[in-house]
Amino acid sequence: MSEPVIIGVDLGATNIEAAAVRGGDILASKKKKTRAREGVDVVIERIGTTVRKVMDKMDADAADFEALCIGAPGAVDIESGVVQSAPNLNWTNVALGDLLEEELGMPILVDNDVNVGVLGEHVYGAGKGALDMVGIFVGTGIGGGLVLNGTPHYGWRGVAGEVGHVVVKPNGRQCGCGRYGCVEAYASKTAMEAIIREEMEKGRSTQVFDIMEEKGKAKLTSSVIEASLEAGDLLMEEAIQNAQYYLGLLTANLVNVLDPEVVVFGGGVVERLGQDFIDPIGQTARQHYLQREGAEKIRLVPAALGDDAGPVGAAVIARRRLQSAI
Ligand SMILES: [Zn+2]
Numbered sequence: 001m002s003e004p005v006i007i008g009v010d011l012g013a014t015n016i017e018a019a020a021v022r023g024g025d026i027l028a029s030k031k032k033k034t035r036a037r038e039g040v041d042v043v044i045e046r047i048g049t050t051v052r053k054v055m056d057k058m059d060a061d062a063a064d065f066e067a068l069c070i071g072a073p074g075a076v077d078i079e080s081g082v083v084q085s086a087p088n089l090n091w092t093n094v095a096l097g098d099l100l101e102e103e104l105g106m107p108i109l110v111d112n113d114v115n116v117g118v119l120g121e122h123v124y125g126a127g128k129g130a131l132d133m134v135g136i137f138v139g140t141g142i143g144g145g146l147v148l149n150g151t152p153h154y155g156w157r158g159v160a161g162e163v164g165h166v167v168v169k170p171n172g173r174q175c176g177c178g179r180y181g182c183v184e185a186y187a188s189k190t191a192m193e194a195i196i197r198e199e200m201e202k203g204r205s206t207q208v209f210d211i212m213e214e215k216g217k218a219k220l221t222s223s224v225i226e227a228s229l230e231a232g233d234l235l236m237e238e239a240i241q242n243a244q245y246y247l248g249l250l251t252a253n254l255v256n257v258l259d260p261e262v263v264v265f266g267g268g269v270v271e272r273l274g275q276d277f278i279d280p281i282g283q284t285a286r287q288h289y290l291q292r293e294g295a296e297k298i299r300l301v302p303a304a305l306g307d308d309a310g311p312v313g314a315a316v317i318a319r320r321r322l323q324s325a326i
Helices: 040-058 096-104 113-124 189-201 208-214 222-230 234-258 268-273 275-287 306-325
Strands: 005-011 015-022 025-033 068-072 075-077 082-086 091-094 108-112 133-138 142-148 262-266 299-302
Touching: 005 040, 005 113, 005 306, 015 040, 015 306, 025 040, 025 306, 040 096, 068 096, 068 113, 068 306, 075 108, 082 096, 096 108, 108 113, 108 306, 113 133, 113 142, 113 262, 113 306, 133 234, 133 268, 189 208, 189 222, 189 234, 208 222, 222 234, 222 268, 234 262, 234 275, 262 268, 262 275, 268 275, 275 299
Parallel strands: 005 068, 068 108, 133 262, 262 299
Antiparallel strands: 005 015, 015 025, 075 082, 082 091, 133 142
């Protein structure tokens, strides 16, 4: 019997990506804007349309697929398929599983988007072959996930893996979560932009905001970061070094607690800057490892699957949950 074909969906605040997946292979895929501001009904309908487009490309219908698994950006009750809270979508207690089942008429599984992406990287991407892996995703915020003993680690309330909110500087900068000194308050794109702006207001010069304007961007994007570094902008370099330092402390803390074989770094910034972004993180991390013996074998590497990690990981979750339900 050949492997089942699963629909994997990555529901982001900006984009919906749906794909038909067999094993680690994407057979067909489609991307659409989420339009979260237009409300839950519109988003559900758009997920439905995106998925149906994938089915059309395959010349298939719902019955040809074993299940659909969707990763949503927020706290998810995986048993009931309810998204309890997704601030980026402005959702509270949305029965995503039930609504999609009604829309598409197929079995629906729901999980957290970062868990799904981390699992995709673990099984088919940069973490392939490792038993224990940590994922750190640098974007607008800092997301992450843990795979322990080959399985995503959810925690008993389902909220584990919030690596972005590890405090790396007591009484430090205020974080989006309201607390102080989280790594996200230093190393996210939002934080880097705020830090550069503050330095500029103190009288230092920077080209970052001109580059942002030239590129027609309203905020610091990964492409603006790359262009600013290429232009030799000092404040951008400092902001990146600062981010790398705190990500290094975070990495060391996670390695000291979990002893993973591999730490995978993903997200837009890492996709742009690659291993060059990661190497200085490793330098700081190594200075803070408790157990130095064998530590050189811990791999700190960029994610390998890009946008495909979500749908591919979602398919892994679907296959595992279906198997355990038999
Ligand atoms: Zn925080």
